[in-house]
Amino acid sequence: MSDWTLDYDGFEPGQEALREALCTLGNGYFAWRGAAPESRADEVHYPGTYIAGCYNRLRTEIVGETIENESLVNVPNGLVLQWRIDDGDWVRLADVDILEYRQQLMIKHGILKRSLRYCDPQGRLTRIEQQRLVSLDSPHLAILSTVIHAENWADTIEIRSALDGRVLNAGVARYKDLNKQHLRSVNSETLDPDSFALTVATTQSHIRIAQAVRTRLWRGDTRITPAPDIERRDGYIAHRYHLELDPERALRIDKLIALYTSRDHAISETGLEARKAVSVDQDYDELAARHITLWKQLWQRFDVDILHDDPRVESRTKQVLRLHILHLLQTTSPHVMDLDVGVPARGLHGEAYRGHIFWDELFVFPLFNLRMPEITRALLRYRHRRLGEARAAARRAGYQGAMYPWQSGSNGREESQHLHLNPKSGNWIPDNSHLQRHINAAIAYNVWQYYQVTCDVEFLSCYGAEMILEIARFWASLASYNDSLERYEIHAVMGPDEYHDAYPGSEQPGVNNNAYTNVMAAWVLLRALEMRDILPSQRFAELCQALNLASEELAHWEQVSRRMYIPFHDDGIISQFDGYDQLAAFDWEGYRRKYGDIQRLDRILEAEDDTPNRYQVSKQADVLMLFYLFSAEELGALFSRLGYPFEYETIPRNIDYYVQRTCHGSTLSRVVHAWVLARADRPGAWPLFMQALESDVADVQGGTTPEGIHCGAMAGTVDLVQRCFTGIETRGDVLWLNPRLPEGLKRLTLNIRYRQQILELWISPTALRISADPTTGQTIKLGIGTQIHRLRPGELREFQL
């Protein structure tokens, strides 16, 4: 069943951080990950960081006055479980001879297993079996079950079960100069011989985090209840149990951990709730059974299955797609439906980007829209709650409407850095990335896509329309009329390609008329105008009144949406921005020869005292994003409305042009390229898909995955299968399907939801079968080719391709 397991057999010291990131467990509420080796190993002496060291990660975004403040806080370590024999040293992997080591992430069950066999310097052979989970059923609970077998010895063993609140945020080396200390100790207490509790609070936002632990011990099948020694230090509490162990009966230790924060709903006091949670009589098997049941239910909704000519390709593809789905659901499970959280770029798996919320939703939401749109809805509300801050940001910058930040912190404030470090040169470089105003288009696009899939007018009425209208207003105020062009322009922005943040030699940050930004702005204005027809008239009138939106302003939007400027090269290629064609050609061959990996050309050039601003090089898809987000039909209509040509060859010609100028410095880039090539150049798309698939599991950027997985790329690869290979498009009231399987793919099956209807899709290179659940939903419209068909509840239809 390797499709369902990520299996590491053997111990590889260089790989620990990557493995821990990929083996992180979570449930949308909090996550567990093996600790980084440096985390207080000197003081606490973990029994090898790979057995029990961990940090829990709380999605606590904190924003403050300076760059020292962070948005992601590691919470007290509840996985501390150590042992020592006969008053010896606490066992550490570094001090013993490892005979066997295996680490298995059970993807289907959301459980991590480890087994270890070692010989200590005294010649004692010991075997450890460990399982852990972060409950999907009881989101405040996690449990660690450890079995210790004394193979050839009998002696006194001491077990230390602790909660360590002295944790740091130290998971990203280049943040070493930032403040790492985000917790202060509030109190700790022993509850009974089994249980103890610790409460801490974040230093800036004063969020309380309470944890309680219940440790239960068994020798063989017999529960044993030794009286513990209590160990307390500031921010640290442990129970230490002394008992005899021999080869006859193994020792089992179940450590149940409850975590509550003061941001939780339906609580009295955090400590009280945590203590209550561990007082319930649930053991590992019971918790695991319920946890597995809920994972099964999620897999029924989220799985993708494929059949490929090459069994190894098939197996690896399924395994990684499922690993991606697992990690996405660990960051944004159904539990987020009641939380005020967004999608951090690196999941709950690492500290990179400090938990800030970027545009990754654009790549993540399409997956959820078609599987569990309630999750998307909840995550969109996260943006709506920060609409006030986005309005204030627009006003401060001299614009109207709402200007969402590129890097969004807890209260929706811009947290983009103003300087960033080039580790290659050691220089701090000015950073203009906050000029990526296209984040606003992404948010509007996400609202719109959610609506297209669900037809959820209530959401639009309460939240979505207001966001779209205010974002449209922002674009209209950002655009300025150029009399000579007789068109509207947008100046001084950055596109998705972060290698161009200014014109060469210019003091002025940003570039003018980024084609992606301008097209998206026109598109948003069009969608905003469409709200008039979609919302109940009463609600549209209310919104206009509340937002002070008069018909003159709507007429202006109409005008801007028709006369937005898009730059073209002389030969008709869409210019990434004004003047891109004037930039120097880049010596790709030369640099590849010289440096090998040139994904991060920005750092290479800066270290040479040069800058990518001078060249026709893109970090990632920019113009090509348009072909990723829109079908040819949609884009054709948009260009023609703007009065620009859009021919059959436009897409392949632009792809051909920009593919040669992109170095994939972002994991998102290959997803987009695989997508746009999937239709234009199927053989060329497959390797990019396979590379995108390996982004995290093989850490293709060489070190970024240990700092946290890449949610956008993980979701993007699953969505390539879900929407690109199937040709799914949700437009108007029609579910369009236009499957085109890559060479070698013999079958593709998945379930999706469309407008309350549950659909089963079965696709081969020559046929498409689709069936609708009989118990729910109304008749839906299917678009196949140019034909529209009706699919009634309970109906199964087959189409030849």
Next chain:
Amino acid sequence: MSDWTLDYDGFEPGQEALREALCTLGNGYFAWRGAAPESRADEVHYPGTYIAGCYNRLRTEIVGETIENESLVNVPNGLVLQWRIDDGDWVRLADVDILEYRQQLMIKHGILKRSLRYCDPQGRLTRIEQQRLVSLDSPHLAILSTVIHAENWADTIEIRSALDGRVLNAGVARYKDLNKQHLRSVNSETLDPDSFALTVATTQSHIRIAQAVRTRLWRGDTRITPAPDIERRDGYIAHRYHLELDPERALRIDKLIALYTSRDHAISETGLEARKAVSVDQDYDELAARHITLWKQLWQRFDVDILHDDPRVESRTKQVLRLHILHLLQTTSPHVMDLDVGVPARGLHGEAYRGHIFWDELFVFPLFNLRMPEITRALLRYRHRRLGEARAAARRAGYQGAMYPWQSGSNGREESQHLHLNPKSGNWIPDNSHLQRHINAAIAYNVWQYYQVTCDVEFLSCYGAEMILEIARFWASLASYNDSLERYEIHAVMGPDEYHDAYPGSEQPGVNNNAYTNVMAAWVLLRALEMRDILPSQRFAELCQALNLASEELAHWEQVSRRMYIPFHDDGIISQFDGYDQLAAFDWEGYRRKYGDIQRLDRILEAEDDTPNRYQVSKQADVLMLFYLFSAEELGALFSRLGYPFEYETIPRNIDYYVQRTCHGSTLSRVVHAWVLARADRPGAWPLFMQALESDVADVQGGTTPEGIHCGAMAGTVDLVQRCFTGIETRGDVLWLNPRLPEGLKRLTLNIRYRQQILELWISPTALRISADPTTGQTIKLGIGTQIHRLRPGELREFQL
């Protein structure tokens, strides 16, 4: 425009607490009310508690270990605004000669105006005009605008603008022995000459509450910016401004207050957010304009309009109905959609019941279902978040499923008192009210009604069905099979009538087979079984799996739902409970003669060392609740399924029987009686409706309204007009209408929402006109008489009655 104003002209010292309750302002997030006279008047010397004294009320439910803990906490007083002339005493109403006094609650605008003219002992004539609002547009903001006119003097005046965190919960006299102190001071700071801030935290739950104040002064039209003196004490901070005043130019003081708590979403740190909120450049007029706009929009959705033969009846009825709607929307405005709050029995208007959540939702939700069901949905999620606690409560009591508490505290725990005080006798009486298990039926009923109106299957799938199934399971486990009756019974409960908490002389609490409870239990089981057909089959299967619900258990529910026992008297009257007919007849005449007001017969009898348990007396509607909640058709079907007779005369005979035995000790009782009589005995219903209407505005219980308005009765009266007079019933996929206007009512108009469709209703004694919004919703089914009609978007239909 008296229909839209609650106008008090003149000063009546005995009425202050009632007036303050009825003039409370709120926006669903927090509320402002004038302070009780005793609140620190000795220390702070308010300028008359009726001018500027107030407390803000935060909906902070706190639960703790003892009866000392409370669920509603008064937050720091932000309305403190005092003045004194030439270093004299701070002006207090008690010390001056009041010449004019007027207090006007502008119902349409959600604004409170006061004007005052007084002469001080020095003969100085001063006029004060004050307006305040709690912003519906910016839920964290409130503003108090005060104008001081020196009519015949010129002198130095000192203004003190403060935040006082030393507030107590002291609004209910009989709670005087409970802990009143719920706040500890955290910090205070001056921000600039205009602004200062104070942060406190609740003592048990550690919720932080930060407030910031910005005080701006004008002399005539000129903004003045005197440097303040700063006054700081523990938990108290004030700015004091000295300036000259004369009759030429009045002084205006605008005090803007921002309030944030650590339970808020989308915040960084509470203090930071509060400071940011007052730094925005909004003045009173701007805030008021936006506030009024949003109130107008709410009125468009929530208003009811009537035409009555008697203009005085018409005016008073409209005024009070609108007052009720205002207060309901101040407690549960659209802002609750993002809060974890329920409907406190007494709104946010007073401390009675300490903010606990009872069954009042049953009377409140029908109003919201048909106007803004998003609010009901949010409030039902409050219950869903406490499902785990209800499950735990059932397990602790030896039952299965979920047992919601009668008085629900912050985390969903039972907070019913075990003793209550009879102020008449001074005795503490054992209190069994937690045996009102029918709260569980009310919650299931509320879920079902919300679904009937909205057809929101997504809500059922995610939240509602789980509640209904778990509540059904509870009822099935509570019911025991009686072999001799061959029926299921439910023992040892209390019905809605709280005067019967045991059989006379029995040590055992509760009564057996409360008819209301048993019928509701059977009804809930039926609805639970119906989930099989309503939910998508995948979701129903998931729920069964997660809840461990096998088909045998569903079959058992079916059985219990068909064989539930209902007690009857020999003459066919439904017995309120087993043996009600054996209780002694009560001497109504004698007690009325002796005591006059016998609404609280329980207190009267207890003081006589007797108990209502001995008599056929009911505090409030119990059996009659059935006729309130169900139509004759629905009830007939239910009884016949149970194998019991239900004839045409059943309803009037039972009404006749119980009306004579009820003393309306609850404000809900008259609502229910007016409702059930409206069909059986129209002339008899009207006076009850009018009495129910006056419950709060005239404080008919003599002292309960000052402790907080009665949300259930307020909503019930509006709903009498909305659903009872119109005969609206939402059953199956049909909106049934069966108008029957009370004598004298010539016209009734209102807007409702039904399944996304916005409908305008116009009803006269002889005709019904209904029109549907053209822009939204699908065709709906209308039931008139026995006919079902289709109403298409944009259609207007008229029916003769």
